[in-house]
Amino acid sequence: MFENIKSFDDVSKKYQEWLAQQDEAMQVVLVGLQSSVQGGVLGYMFGSISAMDPTQNGQQPANPAMQAMVKAGPWGSARNLAALTGVQAAASLAIKKARKGKEDVYSAMGASFLSGVAYSLVSGSPNPLQSAVTTGAAFALFNGLIYQVGAAFKPEFADTEYDRGKYMLKTLGLTKYADNLKKGLLTDNTIMLWSDSALAECRIPPGPRLLILHQLDMYRNPSNVLKPALPLPPLPPPPPVAAPAAAASR
Incomplete structure (x- = not known):
């Protein structure tokens, strides 16, 4: 199994082949965990960088997003981004599987809504339910807009393979x-x-x-084409028409 592995790309290909052999539920879980780990690592890095005070005077940054990063700290940022990316990847794959491979703006918005809800719940908002709905809706609308803009500028290529x-x-x-x-x-x-x-x-x-x-x-097989032995059967005869009442009396 490992004799043909010579680089990291070979490891990635082997993993993708193994993942494709698993059932759909396991694929969703594994893809979500993989993206969650990646998001957690990036979140910790961003949280560590944002915790540094670039002004060296103790003032809070003016950007609200940066303020949230500083407040959450490295581990809080790792937790938030892990939930965001993990749910986004798992939900995207689950929706794609449920829709038989179809991907459109509704799939993107659905996955973004669920990831926004997860991000809001783990970030510890004062009003969890209201914040989860509003954050999920904001994520869905933003990602839907990005999807539509990307689709509008996507180059069209002639599909001649079919x-x-x-x-x-x-x-x-x-x-x-x-x-x-x-x-x-x-x-x-x-x-x-x-x-x-x-x-x-x-x-x-x-x-x-x-x-x-x-x-x-x-x-x-042009010389061995199936042909019907007999013509199609005729249509059944029409039902008899009832005689008029006057003719019957005679």
Whole structure:
């Protein structure tokens, strides 16, 4: 297991591979603990630096955030930042898992709200409940704004890895399953290897799967395409129309 490890990057890759093999709940816990430790170390460093008086005259800094750092001290800052980063990472992963990998502004705001609540509770506010709600809402709104600004300036690249698959779905009238290809990473390079199980893992229903596989069979085995032995059965005859009452009396 350790014979191929030659650098810290190799250790990180091994850890990520091992983490991916764990169940979802364990992944959330481990990711939260990892981020919590990192946040605690950074918080202690920031708290130690902020506790130093740069003016050498005993005056408190004018910045409210710096005042909070000085008041909390190194260990208090470590505790606060550990709770903030740990809950943020764990909540982000848990929400992503619950939403089947979907990430958007709502996921970011949800994780930020929970991290803001955790930060408020461990920091020892006078009114814990009210402060937790207001702090969580402030964190969520701020992170949501940052997410939207980042998305607005994110460069758009042409997604050409799924063109052939999307075109096939369009010809079959199955355009609504185009996003499922991306979720399963079924690129055009893998299109001739698609199987029923692979399409099922992408949450494509059985009927559309049959149509897709039948379409692919025309290219895999063009001389052995499945054809119906008989035409479709005719429609049932219409129900008989009741005779008018006058004709019946005669």
